[in-house]
Amino acid sequence: xxxxxxxxxxxxxxxxxxxxxxxxxxxxxxxxxxxxxxxxxxxxxxxxxxxxxxxxxxxxxxxxxxxxxxxxxxxxxxxxxxxxxxxxxxxxxxxxxxxxxxxxxxxxxxxxxxxxxxxxxxxxxxxxxxxxxxxxxxxxxxxxxxxxxxxxxxxxxxxxxxxxxxxxxxxxxxxxxxxxxxxxxxxxxxxxxxxxxxxxxxxxxxxxxxxxxxxxxxxxxxxxxxxxxxxxxxxxxxxxxxxxxxxxxxxxxxxxxxxxxxxxxxxxxxxxxxxxxxxxxxxxx
Amino acid sequence: xxxxxxxxxxxxxxxxxxxxxxxxxxxxxxxxxxxxxxxxxxxxxxxxxxxxxxxxxxxxxxxxxxxxxxxxxxxxxxxxxxxxxxxxxxxxxxxxxxxxxxxxxxxxxxxxxxxxxxxxxxxxxxxxxxxxxxxxxxxxxxxxxxxxxxxxxxxxxxxxxxxxxxxxxxxxxxxxxxxxxxxxxxxxxxxxxxxxxxxxxxxxxxxxxxxxxxxxxxxxxxxxxxxxxxxxxxxxxxxxxxxxxxxxxxxxxxxxxxxxxxxxxxxxxxxxxxxxxxxxxxxxxxxxxxxxxxxxxxxxxxxxxxxxxxxxxxxxxxxxxxxxxxxxxxxxxxxxx
Numbered sequence: 001x002x003x004x005x006x007x008x009x010x011x012x013x014x015x016x017x018x019x020x021x022x023x024x025x026x027x028x029x030x031x032x033x034x035x036x037x038x039x040x041x042x043x044x045x046x047x048x049x050x051x052x053x054x055x056x057x058x059x060x061x062x063x064x065x066x067x068x069x070x071x072x073x074x075x076x077x078x079x080x081x082x083x084x085x086x087x088x089x090x091x092x093x094x095x096x097x098x099x100x101x102x103x104x105x106x107x108x109x110x111x112x113x114x115x116x117x118x119x120x121x122x123x124x125x126x127x128x129x130x131x132x133x134x135x136x137x138x139x140x141x142x143x144x145x146x147x148x149x150x151x152x153x154x155x156x157x158x159x160x161x162x163x164x165x166x167x168x169x170x171x172x173x174x175x176x177x178x179x180x181x182x183x184x185x186x187x188x189x190x191x192x193x194x195x196x197x198x199x200x201x202x203x204x205x206x207x208x209x210x211x212x213x214x215x216x217x218x219x220x221x222x223x224x225x226x227x228x229x230x231x232x233x234x235x236x237x238x239x240x241x242x243x244x245x246x247x248x249x250x251x252x253x254x255x256x257x258x259x260x261x262x263x264x265x266x267x268x269x270x271x272x273x274x275x276x277x278x279x280x281x282x283x284x285x
Numbered sequence: 286x287x288x289x290x291x292x293x294x295x296x297x298x299x300x301x302x303x304x305x306x307x308x309x310x311x312x313x314x315x316x317x318x319x320x321x322x323x324x325x326x327x328x329x330x331x332x333x334x335x336x337x338x339x340x341x342x343x344x345x346x347x348x349x350x351x352x353x354x355x356x357x358x359x360x361x362x363x364x365x366x367x368x369x370x371x372x373x374x375x376x377x378x379x380x381x382x383x384x385x386x387x388x389x390x391x392x393x394x395x396x397x398x399x400x401x402x403x404x405x406x407x408x409x410x411x412x413x414x415x416x417x418x419x420x421x422x423x424x425x426x427x428x429x430x431x432x433x434x435x436x437x438x439x440x441x442x443x444x445x446x447x448x449x450x451x452x453x454x455x456x457x458x459x460x461x462x463x464x465x466x467x468x469x470x471x472x473x474x475x476x477x478x479x480x481x482x483x484x485x486x487x488x489x490x491x492x493x494x495x496x497x498x499x500x501x502x503x504x505x506x507x508x509x510x511x512x513x514x515x516x517x518x519x520x521x522x523x524x525x526x527x528x529x530x531x532x533x534x535x536x537x538x539x540x541x542x543x544x545x546x547x548x549x550x551x552x553x554x555x556x557x558x559x560x561x562x563x564x565x566x567x568x569x570x571x572x573x574x575x576x577x578x579x580x581x582x583x584x585x586x587x588x589x590x591x592x593x594x595x596x597x598x599x600x601x602x603x604x605x606x607x608x609x610x611x612x613x614x615x616x617x618x619x620x621x622x
Contacts, residue, residue, distance in 0.1 A: 015459070016413070016414030016415075016429075016433070016463060017414075017463075018412075018413075018414070018463055018466040018467055018470065019412070020470060022411060022412035023412050023467065023470040023471075024470070024474070025408065025412065026408050026409050026412040026437075026440065027440065027443060027470060027471060027473075027474035027476075028443070028474070029443040029474070029475070030443065032367075032395075032396070032442060033395065033396035033397050033398075033401075034396050035367075035395075035396050036393065036394065036395075036396045040393075041394060044390060044393040044394055045394075047390070047393075048379065048382070048390055051381075051382050051386055051390075052379075052381050052382070055381045055382065055383075055422060056381055119375065119380065120373050120374075120375030120377055121377060121378060121379050121380075123338075123343055123371060123373045123375075123377055124371065124373070124377040124378070124391075124438065125394075126342075126343055127341050127342060127343065127366055127369065127370065127371045128366060128391075128394050128395065129363055129366040129367040129395075130394050134394075284345055
């Protein structure tokens with residue numbers, strides 16, 4: 001990947017000779033534009049995230065193939081045993097597996113940030129006079145697109161397998177909306193770990209250690225009423241449980257007010273606590 | 286609005302910064318005048334990169350103070366950021382994006398409207414000889430092209446102060462010359478450049494003042510000429526026409542210069558250190574005298590050169606230790622980032 005690929009344009013590579021006139025033109029100091037607003041800066045950074053998807057489309061593998069595998073695997077693994085048929089199980093299970101898959105891919109936010117820092121491009125971003133959280137907000141907004149994509153992939157697979165939500169189109173959209181808002185908030189946990197941990201691998205390791213118990217010890221796969229008391233206590237406190245309850249309710253055309261309240265509170269806590277920790281680390285590296 | 290700046294671009298007093306056990310900066314003092322190239326010269330692990338990162342607001346110092354154009358790098362970091370740009374040692378553009386995309390991205394972040402950002406990107410790519418590569422991902426660029434897009438990104442907003450951290454390390458001679466040309470043009474247009482380098486000849490060619498850094502301290506500071514004369518010694522290399530005249534040449538040189546004379550593996554080559562301490566003549570006068578002695582004795586000299594002190598010699602003279610790249614130390618700093 002060096003000079004030979006760089007000059008493989010079909011024509012003979014021309015040697016660059018810096019021309020003083022051309023340099024003079026670009027070096028003439030112009031008036032400095034006013035600094036962009038926080039929103040505009042964040043959107044510019046999310047444009048960068050979209051460009052990266054365009055140039056490295058392989059990175060969409062984890063938001064397409066992975067969710068499909070999750071849905072198929074668990075629907076047919078548990079369906080017959082836990083409900084009368086995979087199709088019956090799917091009515092209960094689909095919102096849960098959608099939450100699990102999307103929450104699991106939030107960890108790539110941390111991994112991506114860690115890689116960016118390793119490569120040095122964040123050094124330039126950090127020397128720009130823009131609203132400080134913009135680089136991270138933009139990155140997460142770009143990730144939100146991936147969450148939406150994953151949710152839609154799962155929904156499609158579910159519909160093909162026989163998932164028939166009572167809430168209709170609006171209910172399903174509301175459910176996906178709740179999931180995406182929560183995932184945006186939850187991503188700040190991973191930006192923090194992406195900043196404090198040294199390698200991509202350790203970010204992955206920590207994420208899996210947190211995400212596995214969080215998604216499995218919940219109401220995603222089964223009704224918690226058969227679990228021992230201590231486990232039920234954990235499941236009830238688990239934000240994933242509340243998220244699944246509210247997404248399930250929305251897709252079924254109802255509202256679970258207490259679960260909604262809980263996930264609003266959890267989302268606020270993630271943004272305030274981990275958003276602040278992240279920015280503290282980001283400014284003091 | 287006048288963007289020309291006078292006075293001091295950087296003032297630093299007693300900057301310290303440690304990474305765990307490693308003291309990267311052990312009290313750096315700097316006074317960098319505006320409008321010229323200032324060189325920070327030192328081996329790997331000397332603290333050059335850490336100093337640049339502190340001055341560019343990327344790292345907080347543990348102690349000491351630094352001001353860039355009068356703004357404190359910690360308390361007024363945003364005011365500093367508005368006037369500086371950094372081209373780091375590692376890629377400071379996004380390698381997954383194309384050249385054009387990178388420059389538009391930065392233009393937008395600096396507040397340019399979309400069309401102006403695109404226009405500026407095209408203009409810069411043209412001036413840096415990257416028009417053909419504009420639509421290719423930066424990771425497919427050669428080393429020299431990568432450096433150029435890095436520098437193009439840094440001058441997008443024509444900063445008042447540009448940090449260039451080892452801009453030519455790892456480049457071939459032609460690419461190095463291109464970067465030098467660009468640096469000269471940047472300075473000619475009123476931007477101050479803080480350049481870190483491991484190469485004495487680079488600092489010599491570009492910088493109007495140099496600070497020699499070692500173990501996190503400035504151990505010498507001055508114009509290139511002042512530094513060289515403070516180090517004091519150069520080397521005279523001679524090649525004689527007849528190898529059998531070498532013993533006589535050796536004797537004459539020793540007598541004329543009263544310095545150690547070395548016989549090289551090549552039977553006609555001979556070298557002598559000149560301009561050392563205690564001599565009332567400078568290196569060239571000593572060399573001239575030596576040549577005169579040889580010519581009077583009928584010894585024909587085919588080739589003669591008076592070499593500059595190398596970075597190694599500067600370091601040996603200033604620190605009593607050679608300027609070997611301290612790779613382990615560099616790795617530690619890396620790990621502490």
